[in-house]
Amino acid sequence: MAGPRRRTVRDLRRNNRATVLSKLYFDGPLSRQELGPLTALSSGSISNVVAELVADGLVEEAGSVDSDGGRPRTLLRVAPGSGHVVGVDVGETRVRVELFDLSLSELARVDAPLPLAAPDGTYDAHEIVRLIAGGLTEVLAGTGVTPASLIGVGIGVPGIVDASGASGAVVHGQTIGWEAVPLEAMLRAPGELPPQIPLFVDNGAKTLGRAEMWFGAGRGARNAVITLIGSGVGACVIADGVPYQGSSSSAGEWGHTVLQVGGRLCRCGSRGCLEAYVGAEALLERWREAGGSWTAQDEEGALAELLAAPDTGQLLDETAEFLGAGIADLVNLFNPERIVVGGWAGLLLGPRLIEPVRRAAASYALRHPFAQTTVELGRLGADAVTVGAATLPLARFLETGGAERERIVSGASWMG
Amino acid sequence: MAGPRRRTVRDLRRNNRATVLSKLYFDGPLSRQELGPLTALSSGSISNVVAELVADGLVEEAGSVDSDGGRPRTLLRVAPGSGHVVGVDVGETRVRVELFDLSLSELARVDAPLPLAAPDGTYDAHEIVRLIAGGLTEVLAGTGVTPASLIGVGIGVPGIVDASGASGAVVHGQTIGWEAVPLEAMLRAPGELPPQIPLFVDNGAKTLGRAEMWFGAGRGARNAVITLIGSGVGACVIADGVPYQGSSSSAGEWGHTVLQVGGRLCRCGSRGCLEAYVGAEALLERWREAGGSWTAQDEEGALAELLAAPDTGQLLDETAEFLGAGIADLVNLFNPERIVVGGWAGLLLGPRLIEPVRRAAASYALRHPFAQTTVELGRLGADAVTVGAATLPLARFLETGGAERERIVSGASWMG
DNA sequence: CGGTAAATTTCACACCGTGATCTAAGTGTG
């Protein structure tokens, strides 16, 4: 009920800065002239706002466009080098830290392999923090980027990330043995990271979903669901253009939607979950039960063998039916414009399954909402987790019209 | 990406007017002093905004509170008589039109019985429009309320209401035989309703959900799902304080969530829907299959008999398991703070089923999100559909700080 | 009747967006 803080006349300017900055960022180089109608601002305001952004170094001129018989328009764009963002992917076997400029072009990357997991498969949170901090300093040192120009660091982790508390993001990761690990607080502990750098922690699947929305199959949709099928199954729900989080940031746990009351046991302890039928781990298990076997050591290779095997048609059709039913649930409940099937297993199975999945979804979903929806394959691989993570601070940067950065820079200068 | 039009300094004022008005409306009489911290506005602004609202007649003084040794605070409240709203419920057997003042106290009510339905159970849309218009004039005439003081009319109808088109709300109601009926355009046709009156059409179940959010079991929650179990099953999803609509306003079709791939045939044509197990119609059908019988003519009476029958324990336990699994899906996907079980059948079954439903939901849902959720019974009966409908124009009124009303009033005055 | 305390109002100030007007920077023509 409090709403956004748009109370004073200054907030108005910040808001308009943000509008202009976002428009320039997403819709490429634009002239002041074009910016006016696009942002519903008067020419005078455009001039003022742009002048301010240029003075702050956030926007720069990018050539000009001739016009027949008149002053040429000067094109403007967000200066790619005016800030940097870092994306971190805490994966199953390694921590990847990537440095991007504002246009999300990769400037540097560091992969730090995780030490062998403890026998029970849990991660040591302190070790993760060390690897993130180490990767960050390495990536900065290698490129000469100063911490002061960092807009922020986005971190994708496995498990549920609850950011509703006061002390920063807390991670609950059943599969990695994390129970309420205060990752954000640990990273903010003195000595770990350069101070004053904004941190954004989110579930890795959701950051992948963000990447798909910004640069992949979700582009342009206001309401979409990015499904992520890997060893397990998750989803990233976009409602009215923003990721829907729920009350404790754990919305979109699609994998544990019930498709068969009293059905197959799922690794979550419940029965009949979607994940128990279409997750890669479960799918392989079902294959084994049906007499199948494979030689690959990893799930990805095994799944490829399953796809290539001659006698798995019925298993795959059954999988398509369950996946279609699960997608129908998404259609009925969220009424999105687009559903994207992603995740490494989703992309691997996609070409074979997408058509039967569409048919199954059509039969299980209500006609009207299904007619509004397209079901597509994702376009980005699992590599995009870091890009999606980097998207978190960048989105904040654009929303605040770059004000956040100013604060950081001045904060850093206080310490200088 | 366009965002709300808060560009000029004037929009700032409108926004603050809305904040103050809403706070006064929902949190009862308040003094200017208390309003300051509550709205994050300075004392000076509060004075200005309140003076404006009082001058417009939207806010009035409501006594004062003594303080020991100081000027007493003057309490302010939204003037209940400064405007009126109308709620319409297009039900299965009658059209009900109710007139409320701003505090949603009922001033008048008219029930117009529907003529006997056509043999195929379809409604004649023109007849409905006539009944709505007739009820509206009757209710206004009976109380002497002028159309000029009408904030707007909210209408709850069965079926999916798609408001995404340009020509107003369009209704798709499979059960009443409506296929893309342009109800809003028909109501706006000259001669039907007093001109210039804002219309708001929404699904009746969703208006009931709104009522439950404003005045019932949903009060205070930011993320909630109001489930509505009647003959069929629906839901109203509240995300971040606002009803989530999806891309064509048909989000929340929870009743056709798949709980049993290849399960019972549902009246929607699909299989294994939640509605096919826990909807009143389906539940009675299942009882009949198990050898049960009843004497009541209507579903409500029949369901009461089912509850009282001695041998329906297993049937009810099974129903609770399905309902619990369906609720678990809501928990996993939406991660709400609260789930309310409502609808006439939900309220009837509630006392018997709520505990086993909670247990089933706990077993099917993920631990973390389930721990954030409470599952409660609704507090409002089906009568609240009109209240919920009236809530639609009222919400707009509060959001715009009463600006909408000003436009209407002046619009009416143009017409002499 | 004066002193004290708390709630409101008033007011100078720093901003903001608008839209008309002015300036800059090109093209085309005689």
Add this chain to the structure above:
DNA sequence: CACACTTAGATCACGGTGTGAAATTTACCG
């Protein structure tokens, strides 16, 4: 090569806004 023409962008007076401190109002208490 000068001049008119055209279009992009900058400037500026104006009406409007929230802020926060000072002034004013309105009570109670001794």
